Amino acid sequence: xxxxxxxxxxxxxxxxxxxxxxxxxxxxxxxxxxxxxxxxxxxxxxxxxxxxxxxxxxxxxxxxxxxxxxxxxxxxxxxxxxxxxxxxxxxxxxxxxxxxxxxxxxxxxxxxxxxxxxxxxxxxxxxxxxxxxxxxxxxxxxxxxxxxxx
Amino acid sequence: xxxxxxxxxxxxxxxxxxxxxxxxxxxxxxxxxxxxxxxxxxxxxxxxxxxxxxxxxxxxxxxxxxxxxxxxxxxxxxxxxxxxxxxxxxxxxxxxxxxxxxxxxxxxxxxxxxxxxxxxxxxxxxxxxxx
Numbered sequence: 001x002x003x004x005x006x007x008x009x010x011x012x013x014x015x016x017x018x019x020x021x022x023x024x025x026x027x028x029x030x031x032x033x034x035x036x037x038x039x040x041x042x043x044x045x046x047x048x049x050x051x052x053x054x055x056x057x058x059x060x061x062x063x064x065x066x067x068x069x070x071x072x073x074x075x076x077x078x079x080x081x082x083x084x085x086x087x088x089x090x091x092x093x094x095x096x097x098x099x100x101x102x103x104x105x106x107x108x109x110x111x112x113x114x115x116x117x118x119x120x121x122x123x124x125x126x127x128x129x130x131x132x133x134x135x136x137x138x139x140x141x142x143x144x145x146x147x148x149x150x
Numbered sequence: 151x152x153x154x155x156x157x158x159x160x161x162x163x164x165x166x167x168x169x170x171x172x173x174x175x176x177x178x179x180x181x182x183x184x185x186x187x188x189x190x191x192x193x194x195x196x197x198x199x200x201x202x203x204x205x206x207x208x209x210x211x212x213x214x215x216x217x218x219x220x221x222x223x224x225x226x227x228x229x230x231x232x233x234x235x236x237x238x239x240x241x242x243x244x245x246x247x248x249x250x251x252x253x254x255x256x257x258x259x260x261x262x263x264x265x266x267x268x269x270x271x272x273x274x275x276x277x278x279x280x281x
Contacts, residue, residue, distance in 0.1 A: 130259015
């Protein structure tokens with residue numbers, strides 16, 4: 001839903017458009033292969049994954065989380081990221097009107113497939129400005145061996 | 151971050167021809183009101199304090215933030231749920247809010263705004279004179 005929330009929110013066809021795109025996002029994947037671990041768009045936290053030649057980089061957009069309480073585990077090719085986003089609203093009492101509650105929170109867990117050439121000893125995670133960056137170094141590529149003919 | 155070309159991508163660009171250069175994500179917000187003012191909390195992950203712009207233009211409050219680049223140069227995207235590096239959302243403030251006294255706090259990607267009401271707009275108890 002992060003991606004489907006572009007555009008002008010209150011234009012005449014904006015709402016209709018957004019509704020259509022949300023339907024497409026939810027039901028438009030029939031027939032196309034998707035990872036068995038895919039989640040619906042709009043899950044917190046949103047994740048971006050990229051490759052460099054020496055590492056796999058995962059970015060989780062998780063604002064408002066206590067980084068020391070996030071659990072990251074790598075087990076048999078699956079990286080799992082879990083934690084909890086505490087409710088940070090000011091104390092509500094009877095005299096508070098809530099006009100909008102869009103932010104997601106609570107406990108979360110996301111799992112990502114990781115390719116086999118990743119070195120589990122060299123995983124690095126940092127949290128800054130609400131983005132958790134996990135960097136997994138790949139094994140050194142095997143040196144090509146020259147085989148001599150007897 | 152680069153746009154990711156996926157099989158399912160074709161439907162997106164049709165509707166975003168207007169304002170191509172300044173497409174932005176709509177950040178999620180919570181808005182609460184109490185007697186003294188309005189509290190607004192917005193999720194802006196990836197935006198540091200120096201890339202955040204808060205503007206009040208007339209009666210409109212505009213929140214705009216750009217993510218600081220944090221990806222290595224040679225990064226090849228594989229899967230992206232967040233595809234734009236910019237957030238923007240605007241709100242119309244009503245007259246009894248005092249825009250000149252807005253307090254803002256940005257921590258871990260969460261922006262907290264406190265917009266107090268004008269002093270004269272706070273609820274006052276009116277006592278009735280008898281006689």
